[in-house]
Amino acid sequence: MSLALPLQRRDLDWQSIWNRTIVFLFITTYFFDGISRYKHMISAAIYITGLVYIIQQRKKIFSILKNNLFLSLAIFTVAMIYAITISVEPSLSLKRASNSIFEKLFLVSIMIAMVLHREDNKKIAHMLVLALATTLVILTGTEVHQYIEEYKVGIIPFTSFEHRRISDTLIFIFPAILTLWTIPGAKYKTIFFVLAAIFAILMLGTLQRGTWLSLLVPALIWAIVKREWKLPLLAALVIGVGLFTVHQKDPQQVQTLFHKLQQTDSSGRYENGTQGAALDLILENPIKGYGFGNDLYHHVYNKRSPSYPDWRFKESIGPHNLTLSIWFAGGVIGIAALYYLLASTLVSSIKGYRENNGPAQDAFLILTLILIGDFIVRGAFETVRIENIAVIIGILLALHAKKYYVEN
Numbered sequence: 001m002s003l004a005l006p007l008q009r010r011d012l013d014w015q016s017i018w019n020r021t022i023v024f025l026f027i028t029t030y031f032f033d034g035i036s037r038y039k040h041m042i043s044a045a046i047y048i049t050g051l052v053y054i055i056q057q058r059k060k061i062f063s064i065l066k067n068n069l070f071l072s073l074a075i076f077t078v079a080m081i082y083a084i085t086i087s088v089e090p091s092l093s094l095k096r097a098s099n100s101i102f103e104k105l106f107l108v109s110i111m112i113a114m115v116l117h118r119e120d121n122k123k124i125a126h127m128l129v130l131a132l133a134t135t136l137v138i139l140t141g142t143e144v145h146q147y148i149e150e151y152k153v154g155i156i157p158f159t160s161f162e163h164r165r166i167s168d169t170l171i172f173i174f175p176a177i178l179t180l181w182t183i184p185g186a187k188y189k190t191i192f193f194v195l196a197a198i199f200a201i202l203m204l205g206t207l208q209r210g211t212w213l214s215l216l217v218p219a220l221i222w223a224i225v226k227r228e229w230k231l232p233l234l235a236a237l238v239i240g241v242g243l244f245t246v247h248q249k250d251p252q253q254v255q256t257l258f259h260k261l262q263q264t265d266s267s268g269r270y271e272n273g274t275q276g277a278a279l280d281l282i283l284e285n286p287i288k289g290y291g292f293g294n295d296l297y298h299h300v301y302n303k304r305s306p307s308y309p310d311w312r313f314k315e316s317i318g319p320h321n322l323t324l325s326i327w328f329a330g331g332v333i334g335i336a337a338l339y340y341l342l343a344s345t346l347v348s349s350i351k352g353y354r355e356n357n358g359p360a361q362d363a364f365l366i367l368t369l370i371l372i373g374d375f376i377v378r379g380a381f382e383t384v385r386i387e388n389i390a391v392i393i394g395i396l397l398a399l400h401a402k403k404y405y406v407e408n
Helices: 004-011 016-030 036-056 062-064 068-085 092-117 122-154 163-179 186-205 209-226 231-251 250-264 273-282 294-307 321-354 357-379 386-407
Strands: none
Touching: 004 062, 004 068, 016 036, 016 092, 016 122, 036 062, 062 092, 062 386, 068 092, 068 386, 092 294, 092 386, 122 186, 122 294, 122 357, 122 386, 163 209, 163 357, 163 386, 186 209, 186 231, 209 231, 209 273, 209 357, 231 250, 273 294, 273 321, 294 321, 321 357, 321 386
16 A cells, blocks of 8 residues: 555646646636635736746647637637727726736636646546536635625525625536536435535525526526436426425515516616617617727716616616627627627537537536526626636637647
């Protein structure tokens, strides 16, 4: 036994462990605030590692970028540069784009791909599932703390809208939780049920129907792809019985939640609401656009608001729609680039799913469901941060890297 241990240590691929660890840490910390110092350190580790690999393998490594997915990313970045040049307030657009587009979207996508490009796809898949499951554990701790602090001042659960901020995180986590259900063994089923119960509570606590729909659509797609109907029926039964029990015991505690479940209006989105007002502004300048950035949108909206007395919101709260946000920013060039990016990412993930099996296939399915849930479904109701797609693109490029090496 004593002789075996040193051999095992020598057999460990520390470079591979380092590569997967820094990407794992990047994913698990991505959605959390208040830890900027640590997030910057992790990002720096990814950038430096990726740069080292580029220098070492510069004749081969760029072959993983010779594909439609990277082309769509590059075109979208160029479109946002255009949105800066035509901006009515270039300083506002440049400040926003330098962080969200140039670094968090373009650079992060490329560097994640560079760091993981030589990793085994099975290991990448395991890292992705573990990172998203760990994110749920951390999120549970932060949410429980917030619920406790709210309860101390008289705010009971399922009555505060402050928890909707975790919607993007939940949509990213959800497909990984579903994947645990497909792994054989009682241990994984137990882990699944524990995490699923926690997830259901956090999901209901957002009080946001757009988030619920963004989880329902991927769940239905997953059930169809996996031909798995027992789990969705079981989940619906458990959630339904739970809500009914709580409602019978204390109706006031879930009054807000039940109102959101029964609500049929648009919460002020259409006509003269958030999306209607955004469309009014866009139609004033539909071809060219106004420039990139939320701050710029607020600036233009608030300036033009007196000219539209019928608008429901006199001060901007955003367009609440990804398409309208990018159309406002870059006009027809921006919207064409956005759709090309989303379509290329979707095609890449679906193609990868069809060409692989086992854990790698699960990883492609996870990325597909995240894309559909967050950027297509939720993007129709909220201004989703487009830079969030960097994790999807980076891992897709890494999963496809071996094939791109052969093709090029």
